[in-house]
Amino acid sequence: MxxxxxxxxxxxxxxxxxxxxxxxxxxxxxxxxxxxxxxxxxxxxxxxxxxxxxxxxxxxxxxxxxxxxxxxxxxxxxxxxxxEPTEGPRVRDEFFMKLVLAPMTGVADRMALINRQRRHYLSIMRDLNGLAERTAPEDRVALLLIEGAMLHLQADLDWLERCQEDLS
Amino acid sequence: MRADPVVTTVNLVKIYQNGGVPVPAVRGVDLRVERGEFVAIMGPSGSGKSTLIHMLGGLDPRTSGEIWLDGKRADTLGESAWALLRRKKIGFVFQFFNLVANMTVADNVELPALLAGASPREARERRERLLDALGLTGCADAAPAQLAGGEQQRVALARALANRPSLLLADEPTGNLDSRNTRDVLKLLGEVHRDGQTIIMVTHDARVASLADRVVSLLDGQIVDDGAVAAPRRRPRGTAGDVVELRG
Incomplete structure (x- = not known):
C-alpha cells in the first residue's frame, strides 16, 4: 500500500x-x-x-x-x-503441507485430499469465469487481473496433477 | 420410465500392444452420462483420457467391456455401423482439427449436417449461425490451411455441432486457442449446453472444466474422482470485487 x-x-x-x-x-x-x-x-x-x-x-x-x-x-x-524487479509468487502452499503431512499422521487420505482440492479449485475457477463475464470489456485492468488469477489457478491445478501422479 | 442415459460404459478396458507388450490405457471404466449433462474428463497425460473418449466415439475399438449409446449397445458394432452412428448422433472435436483440406470452411461445417439428412438450406443456416457465434463469418470461403490454428479449432467445433448431435465429444478443444478465442468457445459451449446439448470433453483447461456439471478425474486408466463442480460460493450479484482475495 x-x-x-x-x-x-x-x-x-x-x-x-x-x-x-x-x-x-x-x-x-x-x-x-x-x-x-x-x-x-x-x-x-x-x-x-x-x-x-x-x-x-x-x-x-x-x-x-x-x-x-x-x-x-x-x-x-x-x-x-x-x-527493482518485483518478487515472484512464492510457493508456500498450505495445501501442499497438508498433503505431505496428513497421511504421515493418519489424519487423511492423499487421494481424497487431492480430489477435494481439485473440486475446490474448479469452483473458484467457476467463480472467476462469472466475474469475468460480469466485468465490462472496457475494464481492461480488472479483466487482466482476473485473467492473472485464472492462470495462477491453472498452475495450481497442474501442480495438483503432478502431486497426484507422484505421491499416490 | 426414465430416458436412457446418452452414454453408459461397463468395465471398459483398452489395452494397447506395444511390440508384444500389453500396455493398459483404460482399466475398467464405468461411466454413465445422462441427457443434457456436461462432463469434463481431466487427468495427467497418459491417464487414458483420450483413449476413453476415442472409444466412446468408436474411433478406437475397446479391448473388453461395454459401451451403450442412447440405450443401444455400440461396442459390438463394426466400423461402418459406427460411421453411420457418428454421422447421426455424435459430433467429435479432435485435438488437431482434422478438417477436410480441399473444402472451404463453409463446406466443412455444412457437410456433417448434409450427411445426416438436413436440407441444404437448414445446413447453410446452421453453419452461418455457428460461424457467427465463433467469430468466423469472414473465413467461410477460406480453405482450412489459410487459417491460424485457433481458427481451425473453432471451425472444427462448428463442424461437430452442425448436425445437432445427441452427443458432443471433444478432445482438448481449447488446446490451441489463446484466451480470447477460448472465451468464444466457452461461450458457445455454454449456449449449446443450456439448449440441452450433452457434452463429454477431455480438457486440461480449468476454465473449460469449471463450466461442466461434473468432472471425472482419471489416473492410470481408472476413475479416481467423479463429482459435481460446486456452484460459486458467494456474491451472486457481486462485481469482480476481490480477485486478489479470491486467490488468497
Missing part, C-alpha cells in the same frame, strides 16, 4: 479520500477496495518516515483537510521501487 500511495502522490498531491477513489478508479472492481482507515494509517507512517508531507487546507463549511504531497525522499523511494 505504501508504494501505491507514493505513486499516486507523484502524479499530484491529494487527500486521503481522493487516494481511495483513485485506487478504485484505476483498478476497477478487480482489486479489493481499500479501507479508508488503512489509507490514513499508511499516510501517517509515510509522513513519519519523511516520504510525504501534509498541509492543512481550509474548507469553508467543513473541517480542514490534509493534502499530502511527495517529498524528495519519497520520490527516491518510489524510483527505487520502480527500478
Amino acid at each position: 505504501r508504494l501505491f500511495l507514493l505513486a499516486l502522490l507523484a502524479k499530484e498531491p491529494a487527500h486521503g479520500y481522493e487516494l481511495k477513489q483513485a485506487l478504485e478508479q484505476i483498478f476497477g472492481s478487480a482489486y479489493p477496495s481499500p479501507n479508508i482507515g488503512q489509507i490514513y494509517v499508511t499516510l501517517g507512517r509515510l509522513e513519519k518516515d519523511g516520504l510525504v508531507r501534509a498541509v492543512d487546507v481550509e474548507q469553508s463549511n467543513r473541517p480542514n483537510k490534509k493534502v499530502y504531497y511527495l517529498t524528495a525522499a519519497g520520490r527516491e523511494a518510489l524510483d527505487a521501487w520502480a527500478d
Whole structure:
C-alpha cells in the first residue's frame, strides 16, 4: 500500500479520500477496495518516515483537510521501487503441507485430499469465469487481473496433477 | 420410465500392444452420462483420457467391456455401423482439427449436417449461425490451411455441432486457442449446453472444466474422482470485487 500511495502522490498531491477513489478508479472492481482507515494509517507512517508531507487546507463549511504531497525522499523511494524487479509468487502452499503431512499422521487420505482440492479449485475457477463475464470489456485492468488469477489457478491445478501422479 | 442415459460404459478396458507388450490405457471404466449433462474428463497425460473418449466415439475399438449409446449397445458394432452412428448422433472435436483440406470452411461445417439428412438450406443456416457465434463469418470461403490454428479449432467445433448431435465429444478443444478465442468457445459451449446439448470433453483447461456439471478425474486408466463442480460460493450479484482475495 505504501508504494501505491507514493505513486499516486507523484502524479499530484491529494487527500486521503481522493487516494481511495483513485485506487478504485484505476483498478476497477478487480482489486479489493481499500479501507479508508488503512489509507490514513499508511499516510501517517509515510509522513513519519519523511516520504510525504501534509498541509492543512481550509474548507469553508467543513473541517480542514490534509493534502499530502511527495517529498524528495519519497520520490527516491518510489524510483527505487520502480527500478527493482518485483518478487515472484512464492510457493508456500498450505495445501501442499497438508498433503505431505496428513497421511504421515493418519489424519487423511492423499487421494481424497487431492480430489477435494481439485473440486475446490474448479469452483473458484467457476467463480472467476462469472466475474469475468460480469466485468465490462472496457475494464481492461480488472479483466487482466482476473485473467492473472485464472492462470495462477491453472498452475495450481497442474501442480495438483503432478502431486497426484507422484505421491499416490 | 426414465430416458436412457446418452452414454453408459461397463468395465471398459483398452489395452494397447506395444511390440508384444500389453500396455493398459483404460482399466475398467464405468461411466454413465445422462441427457443434457456436461462432463469434463481431466487427468495427467497418459491417464487414458483420450483413449476413453476415442472409444466412446468408436474411433478406437475397446479391448473388453461395454459401451451403450442412447440405450443401444455400440461396442459390438463394426466400423461402418459406427460411421453411420457418428454421422447421426455424435459430433467429435479432435485435438488437431482434422478438417477436410480441399473444402472451404463453409463446406466443412455444412457437410456433417448434409450427411445426416438436413436440407441444404437448414445446413447453410446452421453453419452461418455457428460461424457467427465463433467469430468466423469472414473465413467461410477460406480453405482450412489459410487459417491460424485457433481458427481451425473453432471451425472444427462448428463442424461437430452442425448436425445437432445427441452427443458432443471433444478432445482438448481449447488446446490451441489463446484466451480470447477460448472465451468464444466457452461461450458457445455454454449456449449449446443450456439448449440441452450433452457434452463429454477431455480438457486440461480449468476454465473449460469449471463450466461442466461434473468432472471425472482419471489416473492410470481408472476413475479416481467423479463429482459435481460446486456452484460459486458467494456474491451472486457481486462485481469482480476481490480477485486478489479470491486467490488468497
